[in-house]
Amino acid sequence: MSEQLPANAVIVESALRGxxxxxxxxxxxxxxxxxxxxxxxxGCEVGAIANSLIFDADGxxxxxxxxxxxxxxxxxxxxxxxxxxxxxxxxxxxxQATGQPIGGVAPVGHxxxxxxxVDTWLSKHEVVWAAGGHPHTVFPxxxxxxxxxxxxxxxDVE
Numbered sequence: 001m002s003e004q005l006p007a008n009a010v011i012v013e014s015a016l017r018g019x020x021x022x023x024x025x026x027x028x029x030x031x032x033x034x035x036x037x038x039x040x041x042x043g044c045e046v047g048a049i050a051n052s053l054i055f056d057a058d059g060x061x062x063x064x065x066x067x068x069x070x071x072x073x074x075x076x077x078x079x080x081x082x083x084x085x086x087x088x089x090x091x092x093x094x095x096q097a098t099g100q101p102i103g104g105v106a107p108v109g110h111x112x113x114x115x116x117x118v119d120t121w122l123s124k125h126e127v128v129w130a131a132g133g134h135p136h137t138v139f140p141x142x143x144x145x146x147x148x149x150x151x152x153x154x155x156d157v158e
Contacts, residue, residue, distance in 0.1 A: 008100050008133035012109035016139065019108060019149040023139040031135040033103035035068025038129060038138060045069075048125040050146060052105040054094045054114070058083040061097035063114045065107055065130070065146055066157045067121040073158045077117065080155050104135040107150045116152035118143070123154070 005013060005025055013025045032038035035049035042049075049068035054061055055077065062081055066072055078086040091102050098110045107116065107130050122128050123143040130146065132139050147154055 006134040006137065008104065008106075008109070009137040011099070012106040012133035012137070012139075015106075015109040016149070021108075021139075021141060021145055021149050023141050023145075025132045025137050025139050028136050028138060031103065032131075032138065033135055039068060042129055042138070044127070044129065045125070047121065048128055050107070050119075050122055050128050050130040050141075052107060052131050054089045054097055054102075054105060055086045056089045056093055057081055057086045057115075061089065061093070061114045062086065063098075063105075063107065063116040063150070063152075064119070064157060065116060065122070065150070065152065066119040070119060070121055070158050077155075077157060080117065081115070100131075100133045101135065104131050104133055104137065106131050106133040106139075107146060107152075109133055113151070116150040117155045117157070118147050118150065118152040119157045120154050121157075122146065
């Protein structure tokens, strides 16, 4: 299947296999830049979508995997991460930190490890869908697997 995937999704697929993740990359018929558009295409609840949000945390990338049903409280995340300031990253910052475009940032497959926080709300869903490195790709996973493969810390985000 890899030959049919966009290049970034092939990188993510390889990372998933190397990490022992169970899910396969799924190519969606349309872009899924938001949790609502991904959920509509997958036929699942918006809360089961793991939004990959990259923040600039005092100049370092911080990935927050949040339920599509939540908004991230940046002040809470700053306190949780032990940094002075957390703000939404620019598209250039995201691409540099992850090698992936906004709207398709996967939890893995980055050029270097990115500090990750995982929304505890995602644990309420048996299957969680995360981006696969490209706006048309996703993969199924679980909360526990997301925490394991990212080395992320489970946190409340709002």
